[in-house]
Each structure stands twice: as C-alpha cells, then as structure tokens.
Amino acid sequence: MLDAGRQRAKERDNRSFRNPGYAQTGTHAAVCVSWEDAKAFADWLSKITGKRTKLLSEAQWEYVARAGNTGRYPFGNTEADLCAFGNGADRSARAAMLPSNWDYLRCDDGHVHTAPVGSLRPMPSVSST
Helix, strand or coil: CEECCCCEECCCCCCCCCCCCCCCCCCECCCCCCHHHHHHHHHHHHHHHCCCCCCCCHHHHHHHHHCCCCCCECCECCHHHHHHHCCCCCHHHHHCCCCCCCCCCCCCCCCCCCCECCCCCCCCCCCCC
16 A cells, blocks of 8 residues: 555555455465565574575665676666566556555556566676687
C-alpha cells in the first residue's frame, strides 16, 4: 500500500510471504521478507550446513549481477531492455490499476507483480580474454 502523503510503501499487518496480496507460486522469488528474516534464514542455513552463509552487501550484489558488464544497467545501456531482463513497475502494473502516481517503465515484462524465475532473459556475461 502506498502512503500517499509520503510517496512510499508502507507495511500492512495482513500481508506476509504466505499472503503478499497477489498470486505467488514456488516459481516466484520470495516477497514480504524483511532483512532481519533473510539474515535469520542465512544464520539458520549456516548452522544446519556447517558452511558460512551470509547476505550480500549492495556492492557485492551489484558486482555479481553485472557479471563484468560496465554499462548503465547490468545488461547494457538500453533502457528499452529493462523489461526483458528485469521485473518492475511497468505497463502491466499500470494496466492493473496500481497507484497512478508511480513512475512506470515504458516497457512491459508481462507480469503485474513478480515474475516466475526463468521467465526473463538472463544477464549477458562478459568473456574474459
């Protein structure tokens, strides 16, 4: 839900990863998970596997996502490709009557909310020579 006075999302008491307010299946990424929840999961996984598991920092995630690419976006420089490589607030979301005061991408990834894993193009990798 959008807090109209401050233009930011606010939490709802009746939402969780089990009930985010829209259809999700096991092929979708986790949603409605706090940083604390994710950290607790990583700590639990470390304990049961005996291998250190941790959340990536923003810089580490960006480095991995870019796979060596140096363009404006992890996949290159073309804004028109945002919906081919990423899931975001786009024409699908606007058509579904999500908040009218959001800035929407001018492309369409075909998914109003989250996209199933594997439904978007993988980031191109840069070969090292």
